[in-house]
Amino acid sequence: MSQPFHVLGPVRHACTGCGGCCHGVVVFLNLEEAARVRGFAAAAGQPDPVVDRRLAFADGLCPFQGEDELCRLHTQHGLEAKPLLCQQYPLVLTRTEQGLRAGVDPGCYDGWKSWDEGPLLDARSGAVEPRKLSPKAARHEDKVLDLLQLEGLTVGRLACFLADEPAAQPAALPAAFARRLVERVIAAGLSTRMSPQVSGVMLHRVLSPALQAAEALDPSALPPWPVLGPREEAFAVSMIRRMVFLRLVPGVAVPPAVAVLGVIGAVVCAWHDPSPQAFGRALAGWCRVMRAPAFLDAMAPDPASLINLATGR
Numbered sequence: 001m002s003q004p005f006h007v008l009g010p011v012r013h014a015c016t017g018c019g020g021c022c023h024g025v026v027v028f029l030n031l032e033e034a035a036r037v038r039g040f041a042a043a044a045g046q047p048d049p050v051v052d053r054r055l056a057f058a059d060g061l062c063p064f065q066g067e068d069e070l071c072r073l074h075t076q077h078g079l080e081a082k083p084l085l086c087q088q089y090p091l092v093l094t095r096t097e098q099g100l101r102a103g104v105d106p107g108c109y110d111g112w113k114s115w116d117e118g119p120l121l122d123a124r125s126g127a128v129e130p131r132k133l134s135p136k137a138a139r140h141e142d143k144v145l146d147l148l149q150l151e152g153l154t155v156g157r158l159a160c161f162l163a164d165e166p167a168a169q170p171a172a173l174p175a176a177f178a179r180r181l182v183e184r185v186i187a188a189g190l191s192t193r194m195s196p197q198v199s200g201v202m203l204h205r206v207l208s209p210a211l212q213a214a215e216a217l218d219p220s221a222l223p224p225w226p227v228l229g230p231r232e233e234a235f236a237v238s239m240i241r242r243m244v245f246l247r248l249v250p251g252v253a254v255p256p257a258v259a260v261l262g263v264i265g266a267v268v269c270a271w272h273d274p275s276p277q278a279f280g281r282a283l284a285g286w287c288r289v290m291r292a293p294a295f296l297d298a299m300a301p302d303p304a305s306l307i308n309l310a311t312g313r
């Protein structure tokens with residue numbers, strides 16, 4: 001019997017070929033893929049590119065990425081030479097206890113360009129990653145996803161919902177939550193903990209200045225909000241929704257905590273530079289590092305503490 005299939009709205013994306021997805025990721029290989037890429041590497045005189053059924057990244061870089069940032073498997077042998085996960089990126093398929101889910105990975109460097117108006121992807125086939133939650137966590141996830149689909153939701157309103165505070169204005173940030181989130185970012189010292197190996201070289205380049213700027217803020221004298229335009233507000237909410245829906249932070253099995261982390265990233269990146277490209281890429285970097293153990297150890301050693309961070313209780 002086929003499984004239920006879920007998407008949150010149209011799955012849109014246009015790849016720019018920037019090469020940003022070839023850094024700082026884990027690419028699992030099946031036996032056929034491992035043999036295939038080993039063959040290409042041997043023919044090119046490269047060392048063995050496979051370790052423990054994964055592509056052997058060195059310093060966060062894929063063994064097949066060229067100096068022009070492009071994939072040599074793709075440029076020299078065509079799309080189908082690549083492992084399936086790479087062929088389908090940024091399409092993510094997640095198997096949950098409720099069925100299959102599909103969406104575009106928010107960690108795509110150039111996804112900000114086409115998330116709302118790009119061409120539709122065929123989201124029904126590809127490599128599937130199983131990510132299961134407990135029944136209790138799945139119920140929390142349903143509630144957060146209902147919230148994240150509210151018409152006209154902004155980062156500020158989402159922050160108010162998570163902080164359990166009334167929204168003074170549709171896009172305003174709850175001041176106490178904003179102060180607490182900056183205090184947490186400063187205490188976590190993310191700018192020194194995050195490296196190009198964690199987020200990939202390109203995303204690190206755009207995220208790192210945003211982290212440094214946030215760590216230099218005075219929590220008692222924060223910049224004004226709102227700073228985002230309507231499209232960037234909707235983009236930020238879409239990114240957070242996809243992080244939750246696709247279960248891309250398996251280290252945090254508390255879905256509201258994933259939304260809190262997403263809000264923190266959107267605020268940090270928007271304060272630094274709210275222009276579409278800078279914000280879009282920096283938030284993609286944040287969505288990539290959210291999955292890294294080094295990030296979670298610093299920001300959320302206890303995921304439940306993120307809920308306390310939001311509510312102040």
Ligand code: SF4
Pocket residue numbers: 014015016017018019020021022089090107108109110111
């Ligand atoms: S990061 Fe996104 S836009 Fe860039 S090559 Fe990868 S999938 Fe394409």
